[in-house]
Amino acid sequence: MNKVPSVDLSDFLSEDPARKQKFINEIGKAYEDIGFVALKGHFLSDQLIEGLYSEIKKFFDLPQEVKDKYEIEGIGGQRGYTSFGKEHAKGRKEGDLKEFWHFGQYVEDNPKLEKEYPENVQVAELPNFNEVGKETYKQLEKTAKYVLRALALHLDLEETYFDKYIKNGNSILRPIHYPPIKEEPKNAVRAAAHGDINLITLLMGAQGRGLQVQNHEGEWIDAIAEPDELMINVGDMLSRHTNNRLKSTIHQVINPPKELWGTSRYSVPFFMHPVSDMPLDVLENCIDDEHPKLYDDITSGEFLYERLIELGLIKV
Template sequence: MQNIPSVDLRDFLSGDPERKQKFVNEIGKAYEDIGFVALKGHFLDDRLVDSLYTEVKNFFSLPVDIKEQYEIPGIGGQRGYVSFGKEHAKGRKEGDLKEFWHFGQYLDEGSKYENEYPANVEVKELPEFNKVGEEAYKMLEKTGVYVLRALAIYLGLDEFYFDKYAAEGNSILRPIHYPPITSEPDNAVRAAAHGDINLITLLMGAQGKGLQVQNHEGEWIDAIAEPDELVINVGDMLSRHTNNKLKSTIHQVVNPPRELWGTSRYSIPFFMHPVSEMKLDCLPNCIDAEHPKLYDDITAGDFLYERLVELGLIKK
């Protein structure tokens, strides 16, 4: 029994107005109730998923000194490698027990964001790594655009409201490696309790226990998806924009039981960000007498900068 609702994107894409509306209602209600769904019918096929996991495992198996050559100073970890323990949750000092890689947006030549986004980093030891990463990035981004279209309808907006913000958005594909745990962690977990920064997160690799979601009663529940499903959750930007109508749910990745300490865990989230100039001001149709405005006006770019400082990735 899954603890988070399962929805099928093929309903939205079916061309049948009733099936499309069914998907809109199901995903909207899930995001009001708990902020997470498991999604079938996305654009990642099995071949691409298998190729991506192979390349990701190959990269994290490289010697530490080679991986560290791909850690780029001065960009807040936005591209390339981020070494073990470097990132921590907001409000915590202990670094998370993980290392990760960042693929970023693929811009057309002459894009106005060319000078805003760092360039993607090429791993010369693994000729397929960047090619497979780019393909997965684009399929996850495509999936995310349709999810945002469904949410726009649910919110009473034009279906394509989010398209102009998602196109060329500052989205990130983050393959994560949680290495084997070799000694008693000192108050550290694989990923401490946090909310995501972005609009929505699309997660590959939630097939085993580890990812937990906090419900409205404050209880931690396991978020486990089927192998053909992505777990998709609301991030803080979308929660803020909807005046908390759609919930950004606190979640964590807990350490495994001691008998599994010797195993690695991999997960691959796609953090869907808008372009930096998007205003995250609370939508007027999400504010009323019972739901007063909760947040100050801010742009996505300013909000992201604040959070990267809080996470320890940018030093002020």
């Protein structure tokens, strides 16, 4: 496989059973083969995308001392601002060449989770920043719900199997700014090779060259979306839950060629997380004689905590 397959969510949402099944087959095969798809037919309007990019550029253009006041100590970077070079990939010491912001869940009808999750951080200088962030969050969450419904059917589960786990889930919307590169980086890239922690990731802003995906032969493939597409990949939680039937693929964001060092890159991943008590135990129908159970039982909350320590975002 040397190209990321493209699928159209409107097939799944249509009233036509044949089109719906076509989508299930296509996304299921893609996630078993390479773990990535480019998806058309999502719920983001052009106007919303334009508004989001406008606001995040304004935020990252703010003076550093203004941005720094939104970096909240003691919450492992779960909300608000994380400054340049703070996060690194698992197993690496060098910080990635990026700064980012986190929008988190807008909890509905669940006082327990409202207490459990940190509050979203409000940017006083930009009144529209939080509004457009919230709307983008909601539309990506809605898109992710239907992708997971298709995957549930592919796995011979009930269609709404994931719904109860992702409602009020600990999902994160992360606008990222990769600033211009001013000098030769020492072993650092914009985002070092890594797998995602969560169930699935929906990525806005994969239109230019930069994101690369590793196929089964270990080759790096450019993953470039069309203007109307999101790039969506399987995370480690879903891979673990399916006994690696669905692949969490290693990916990276490489540095641009030297003539483009003076340019910024923006991308906006939405990390779809379930509620913390979701059991990630390997699904029974993903275990057989050829595919013995690979993982011990664990909840998503326990798994997330382990990984945040590995990433250097929680100190113990």
